[in-house]
Amino acid sequence: MNAEIIAVGSELLLGQIANTNAKFISTQLSELGINVFYHTVVGDNGDRLKRAIEIAESRADLIIFSGGLGPTKDDLTKETIANHLGLPLVFDDVALSYIEQFFAQWGRTMTENNRKQALILEGSEVLANHHGMAPGMLLEKDGRIYILLPGPPKEIEPMFQFEAKPKLAARLNEGGIILSHVLRFYGIGEAELEVQVQDILDNQTNPTVAPLAGDGEVTLRITAKAATEEEAWPLIRAKEAEILAIVGEYHYGNNDDSLASKIVEMLLHHNLTIAAAESLTAGLFQSELAEIPGVSGTLVGGMVTYTEQAKVQQLGIEQSLLDQYGVVSSECAAAMALKVREKFGTDIGVGLTGAAGPEPHGDQPAGTIWIGFSIGNSEPITRKLQLLGMRNSNRIRAVKLAYSYLMRLLVEKGYEKI
Amino acid sequence: MNAEIIAVGSELLLGQIANTNAKFISTQLSELGINVFYHTVVGDNGDRLKRAIEIAESRADLIIFSGGLGPTKDDLTKETIANHLGLPLVFDDVALSYIEQFFAQWGRTMTENNRKQALILEGSEVLANHHGMAPGMLLEKDGRIYILLPGPPKEIEPMFQFEAKPKLAARLNEGGIILSHVLRFYGIGEAELEVQVQDILDNQTNPTVAPLAGDGEVTLRITAKAATEEEAWPLIRAKEAEILAIVGEYHYGNNDDSLASKIVEMLLHHNLTIAAAESLTAGLFQSELAEIPGVSGTLVGGMVTYTEQAKVQQLGIEQSLLDQYGVVSSECAAAMALKVREKFGTDIGVGLTGAAGPEPHGDQPAGTIWIGFSIGNSEPITRKLQLLGMRNSNRIRAVKLAYSYLMRLLVEKGYEKI
Numbered sequence: 001m002n003a004e005i006i007a008v009g010s011e012l013l014l015g016q017i018a019n020t021n022a023k024f025i026s027t028q029l030s031e032l033g034i035n036v037f038y039h040t041v042v043g044d045n046g047d048r049l050k051r052a053i054e055i056a057e058s059r060a061d062l063i064i065f066s067g068g069l070g071p072t073k074d075d076l077t078k079e080t081i082a083n084h085l086g087l088p089l090v091f092d093d094v095a096l097s098y099i100e101q102f103f104a105q106w107g108r109t110m111t112e113n114n115r116k117q118a119l120i121l122e123g124s125e126v127l128a129n130h131h132g133m134a135p136g137m138l139l140e141k142d143g144r145i146y147i148l149l150p151g152p153p154k155e156i157e158p159m160f161q162f163e164a165k166p167k168l169a170a171r172l173n174e175g176g177i178i179l180s181h182v183l184r185f186y187g188i189g190e191a192e193l194e195v196q197v198q199d200i201l202d203n204q205t206n207p208t209v210a211p212l213a214g215d216g217e218v219t220l221r222i223t224a225k226a227a228t229e230e231e232a233w234p235l236i237r238a239k240e241a242e243i244l245a246i247v248g249e250y251h252y253g254n255n256d257d258s259l260a261s262k263i264v265e266m267l268l269h270h271n272l273t274i275a276a277a278e279s280l281t282a283g284l285f286q287s288e289l290a291e292i293p294g295v296s297g298t299l300v301g302g303m304v305t306y307t308e309q310a311k312v313q314q315l316g317i318e319q320s321l322l323d324q325y326g327v328v329s330s331e332c333a334a335a336m337a338l339k340v341r342e343k344f345g346t347d348i349g350v351g352l353t354g355a356a357g358p359e360p361h362g363d364q365p366a367g368t369i370w371i372g373f374s375i376g377n378s379e380p381i382t383r384k385l386q387l388l389g390m391r392n393s394n395r396i397r398a399v400k401l402a403y404s405y406l407m408r409l410l411v412e413k414g415y416e417k418i
Numbered sequence: 419m420n421a422e423i424i425a426v427g428s429e430l431l432l433g434q435i436a437n438t439n440a441k442f443i444s445t446q447l448s449e450l451g452i453n454v455f456y457h458t459v460v461g462d463n464g465d466r467l468k469r470a471i472e473i474a475e476s477r478a479d480l481i482i483f484s485g486g487l488g489p490t491k492d493d494l495t496k497e498t499i500a501n502h503l504g505l506p507l508v509f510d511d512v513a514l515s516y517i518e519q520f521f522a523q524w525g526r527t528m529t530e531n532n533r534k535q536a537l538i539l540e541g542s543e544v545l546a547n548h549h550g551m552a553p554g555m556l557l558e559k560d561g562r563i564y565i566l567l568p569g570p571p572k573e574i575e576p577m578f579q580f581e582a583k584p585k586l587a588a589r590l591n592e593g594g595i596i597l598s599h600v601l602r603f604y605g606i607g608e609a610e611l612e613v614q615v616q617d618i619l620d621n622q623t624n625p626t627v628a629p630l631a632g633d634g635e636v637t638l639r640i641t642a643k644a645a646t647e648e649e650a651w652p653l654i655r656a657k658e659a660e661i662l663a664i665v666g667e668y669h670y671g672n673n674d675d676s677l678a679s680k681i682v683e684m685l686l687h688h689n690l691t692i693a694a695a696e697s698l699t700a701g702l703f704q705s706e707l708a709e710i711p712g713v714s715g716t717l718v719g720g721m722v723t724y725t726e727q728a729k730v731q732q733l734g735i736e737q738s739l740l741d742q743y744g745v746v747s748s749e750c751a752a753a754m755a756l757k758v759r760e761k762f763g764t765d766i767g768v769g770l771t772g773a774a775g776p777e778p779h780g781d782q783p784a785g786t787i788w789i790g791f792s793i794g795n796s797e798p799i800t801r802k803l804q805l806l807g808m809r810n811s812n813r814i815r816a817v818k819l820a821y822s823y824l825m826r827l828l829v830e831k832g833y834e835k836i
Contacts, residue, residue, distance in 0.1 A: 011630045013454040014598065014639070015444030018436045022459070026433030036431040037466055041440070041457035044628075048455055055473060071609045072629055073619065111613045131806070152631070154807060180432070191489045195529045201491065210462075211490055212429045213570070221432070276722075282708030283701020286722045290700030291810050293776055301728035303721050304694075304704045310719035310762060344728060358711055388549065389572055392709050 001172065002035045004060035006052055008068035008077050009151060010043040021066040021149075021156050028160055032169060033178040034062065044074040050084050061144055062168075067151030069134035071113040078137070078148055082121055085141060089119040092126055095135040102133055121148070127163035131155045138167055145171070179232040183220045183243060184257055185250040186404045190218050196247050200239070207239050216400055218250075252407060252417075259403035260288045262418070266407065267298040267348075270415050275344035276302040277315055277336040279327065279353040280369065285399045300344045305336070315339045328354050328364040333372030334380035341374045349374040350406065352398060357391040366391075369398045373409055381409060419590065420453040422478035424470055426486035426495050427569060428461040439484040439567075439574050446578055450587055451596040452480065462492040468502050479562055480586075485569030487552035489531040496555070496566055500539055503559060507537040510544055513553040520551055539566070545581035549573045556585055563589070597650040601638045601661060602675055603668040604822045608636050614665050618657070625657045634818055636668075670825060670835075677821035678706045680836070684825065685716040685766075688833045693762035694720040695733055695754040697745065697771040698787065703817045718762045723754070733757045746773050746782040751790030752798035759792045767792040768824065770816060775809040784809075787816045791827055799827060 005022045012019055022039040029036055037059065042052045049068075056063045068077030082089050096118035103110040117134040120126060127136030127147075132155040137148040147164050149156045185193060190213035194201060197220070200209055207224035222239050226232035244251055253262045267274055276285045283304045289295050305311040308327055312319050317335045325331040333351045341349025354369030355361035361368070367387040374380040383405050387394045411417055423440045430437055440457040447454055455477065460470045467486075474481045486495030500507050514536035521528040535552040538544060545554030545565075550573040555566040565582050567574045603611060608631035612619060615638070618627055625642035640657050644650035662669055671680045685692055694703045701722045707713050723729040726745055730737050735753045743749040751769045759767025772787030773779035779786070785805040792798040801823050805812045829835055 009630075010628065011639075012441075012457065013444055014448050015441045015446070015454075016600070016630060016637070016639075018438045018441040019457070020436045023430070023433045023436040026431055028433070030432050036433075037461065037463075038470070039430065039437070039457070039459035043455065045455075051477075052456070059469075070631075072612055074628060108607070108610065111609055113612070114609055154811060182434070189526070191529055191532055192526065194490055194531070210428065210492060212427075212434060213488075219434070221429075221434075278701065280708070281705065282713075282717070283696065283703070283705035283720075283722060284708075285701070286724075287699065287701035287705050287813075290698070290702075290724065290774075290813070293809060295700075296724055299700070299722075299724045301722040301724040301732060302701075304701060304717075304719040306704075306708065306714055306717045306719045314719060314721075314762065344732065356708075391711060393572060395705075395708070 001061050002037050002059075003029055003062040003064060004038045004040065004056040005036060005064045005066065006049075006056060007039070007041045007066045007151075008044065008049060009041075010045075010074070012041045013043045020153055021151065024153070024157055025064055025066070025149075025160055028165055030178075030180055032165070032172060034168070034172070035178070044068065044076060046076055046080045046083075049077070049080045053081065053084055057144065062147070063144065064147045064149065066149045066156055069117065069136070069148060069150045071111070071117050071133070078119065078121060081146065081148065085121075085146075088122050090122050092118050092120045092135060095120065095126060098128070098135075099133045124148075125167065127159050129155055129159055131158055136163065138164060177227075177229060177232060178223060178225050179229060179236060180221055180223045181236045181240065182255050183222070183240065183251060184253045185218045185220070185247065186216065186252050186259060186400075188218060188247065188250040189213075193218050193220075193247060193250070197243055200242060200246075207235050209239065209243070216397060252404070259400055259407070261292050263403045263407055264289055264292040264295050264298060266410065266415065266418050268294065269418055270410075272348055272415075273298055273300050273346040274348040274350065275300050275340045275346040276350040276352070277340035278302065278304050278351075279306060279311070279336070280356040281352045281395050281399055282306055284395060285350060285352060285402055288399060300346050302340055302344065311336070315343070326362055326364065328361045328368055328370065330370050330372075330382040330384065333370035333382045334374070335372070337372035337374035337380050347376060348406070350402060352402060354385070354394075354398065356394050367394050369394065371398065371402045371405060373406060375409060375413060419479050420455050420477075421447055421480040421482060422456045422458065422474040423454060423482045423484065424467075424474060425457070425459045425484045425569075426462065426467060427459075428463075428492070430459045431461045438571060439569065442571070442575055443482055443484070443567075443578055446583055448596070448598055450583070450590060452586070452590070453596070462486065462494060464494055464498045464501075467495070467498045471499065471502055475562065480565070481562065482565045482567065484567045484574055487535065487554070487566060487568045489529075489535055489551070496537065496539060499564065499566065503539075503564075506540045508540050510536050510538045510553060513538065513544060516546070516553070517551045542566075543585065545577050547573055547577055549576055554581060556582060595645075595647060595650060596641060596643050597647060597654060598639055598641045599654045599658065600673050601640070601658065601669055602671045603636045603638070603665065604634065604670050604677065604818075606636060606665065606668040607631075611636050611638075611665055611668070615661055618660060618664075625653050627657065627661070634815060670822070677818055677825070679710050681821045681825055682707055682710040682713050682716060684828065684833065684836050686712065687836055688828075690716060690766055690833075691718050691764040692716055692766040692768065693718050693758045693764040694768040694770070695758035696720065696722050696769075697724060697729070697754070698774040699770045699813050699817055700724055702813055703768065703770060703820055706817060718764050720758055720762065729754070733761070744780055744782065745771055746779050746786055746788065747771075748788050748790070748800040748802065751788035751800045752792070753790070755790035755792035755798050765794060766824070768820060770820060772803070772812075772816065774812050785812050787812065789816065789820045789823060791824060793827060793831060
């Protein structure tokens with residue numbers, strides 16, 4: 001089975017939002033072993049949507065639509081599909097009562113255009129929407145499967161995962177499966193990594209190995225085809241071992257791992273607590289750690305010391321140190337790491353300071369960043385970055401590099417990587 | 419002129435990344451008044467890419483490609499286009515010397531596959547890449563314009579903005595223009611807003627008005643067609659005034675404004691300083707403010723008090739208060755706001771506490787969040803949220819709602835909205 005995802009919405013073509021729905025659904029389909037060959041985005045325009053459907057029908061067995069199921073006049077996905085397939089739209093009583101209930105529960109007045117959302121394609125299975133009003137649909141016709149999903153991410157994600165995916169999985173009978181496993185690397189460029197594993201890339205059949213770079217990271221995706229998952233895993237594991245024997249030192253995690261999730265896992269495993277003092281990153285280092293459930297076992301807290309005054313008065317850094325070296329300095333980063341560790345009584349303290357941009361900070365050009373690490377009672381260690389990006393990419397990059405340096409420092413100190 | 423954007427890369431079809439390049443280029447094209455009718459995503463596969471090009475040629479005058487210009491074997495965009503258009507690839511000396519210089523500057527070894535990046539389509543204009551190695555290209559052939567851009571966002575964005583866009587603008591002769599202006603609202607649902615401005619939506623010709631909901635926000639996009647920008651603006655301004663007369667109280671900004679950028683603007687304008695104490699959001703409130711250049715004029719800093727111990731020891735909240743009311747309480751949020759304002763000596767203090775999820779916090783279900791505001795010497799004010807989302811959407815939503823409440827509280831206290 002191969003799939004095409006059609007996202008409907010002029011806001012996508014105007015660049016107001018990115019097509020994150022296609023990203024999400026693609027991940028889910030790849031877990032089912034369904035190949036996605038194309039994503040298409042089309043505006044709120046019946047004629048152009050109809051032509052996009054015709055093209056998709058010429059190249060896909062499964063067509064998944066996102067968006068255009070809402071109450072407004074711009075929402076015309078199901079109307080266009082109904083017209084194209086020659087099917088009537090009929091009211092679904094369950095969906096209608098759910099919409100009425102939704103309005104009652106939130107104490108809002110139900111307007112007439114909300115009723116329109118309970119219309120479904122005749123003969124389709126309803127996909128319940130527990131986070132919004134427009135129901136989804138799954139329709140089989142002429143050997144093809146059409147799935148209609150709403151546009152808002154908080155509605156489409158649970159609907160696909162809990163309503164559409166099980167129905168799709170049930171329809172995929174005992175053909176072979178495709179299993180992917182992604183290895184994540186940090187601290188090595190894409191071309192350099194590729195040269196190191198050239199032999200593996202040149203001689204791939206099953207599993208295949210594909211590199212991808214992005215956001216300072218490089219990944220290698222290993223994809224195996226086999227009759228069952230049990231037969232696919234040994235193929236993947238063998239290839240993984242081959243790769244890690246060559247570039248293992250840069251490997252930090254797999255699949256959905258992030259540098260933040262791995263560092264949290266590692267800190268929890270070794271029973272280490274952490275605090276941070278942040279200047280240019282202003283809380284981003286801590287906030288990204290807090291995305292990981294269970295982080296309260298390691299993250300005690302920290303400070304945002306955006307101004308010089310906050311660094312002195314709140315963190316207790318000596319004014320003379322700042323006068324002598326400036327806030328964008330190794331000395332300041334080290335002092336921030338040390339002071340925040342002492343103040344919060346943690347095992348590890350991290351300090352981030354620098355000139356995010358667009359303006360330089362005194363004689364320090366934009367993109368000059370210092371990161372300090374205070375681990376236990378050892379002398380603080382600092383790292384300097386000279387980044388070339390824009391303000392926010394510099395801030396994001398600094399946080400990623402801080403996680404990656406911390407991981408390496410912990411390994412050097414004898415804490416096992418997980 | 420109408421455009422199609424073709425993003426090339428299997429990583430997009432596997433859901434490893436979202437197509438943010440199409441979002442960025444679409445915004446840029448809409449500023450030039452160029453309609454984008456379709457986005458297409460296709461994998462690293464020559465045959466499927468060729469078919470996507472043929473379809474795009476049947477429906478667009480301007481075809482913009484992103485991705486597939488890199489050094490690896492998977493990168494085959496320019497090879498496929500060269501083959502399709504019957505054009506040879508030739509080495510560009512400037513690009514080649516730039517690549518060599520890039521490696522020299524960073525002290526890395528240049529591998530042979532990096533040379534491939536200096537190959538360009540014969541007859542194309544080179545678009546310089548100042549943030550990476552692969553040059554872009556602009557080619558005119560048979561009345562169509564083809565633009566080839568690299569995949570990494572930090573390369574494509576400056577290249578499009580500073581290299582491709584001026585060349586496109588020069589080619590757009592004195593036909594009419596399309597100008598868009600987006601009004602942003604917070605605190606009103608999409609259907610409710612649409613009902614309120616129904617007459618305007620029903621009677622639109624030029625300008626047109628289109629609603630869009632997302633992430634708790636609603637926007638109305640006003641789009642005018644006219645001979646010149648000078649003629650388009652009065653049309654937009656008149657429609658804007660009509661709309662704001664009805665739903666102005668929910669309006670917070672326009673176009674690229676965010677709640678964070680507007681609150682920073684407002685605080686700077688009124689000369690107010692701010693500090694925050696964050697528990698579940700762990701720095702996100704402060705970090706999003708720090709995305710805005712110039713924020714150091716208002717954000718002094720703050721604390722992340724993730725654990726109860728940090729709230730007591732670092733922020734100075736009384737243990738008895740936490741024992742009596744718990745950390746997920748109005749009392750705790752109010753105390754956090756007050757203490758952080760006093761500690762950092764600012765005009766405003768904000769406190770965020772709650773159960774982000776997935777687990778409840780004691781008897782408080784996941785999604786229960788309290789936000790406290792301490793403004794000047796007035797009694798702290800608190801707001802309760804009961805969110806239904808996942809851990810991270812709850813954290814993000816709490817921060818947005820905190821900005822929006824703060825804006826309303828400041829307006830109530832007589833500070834003018836900007």
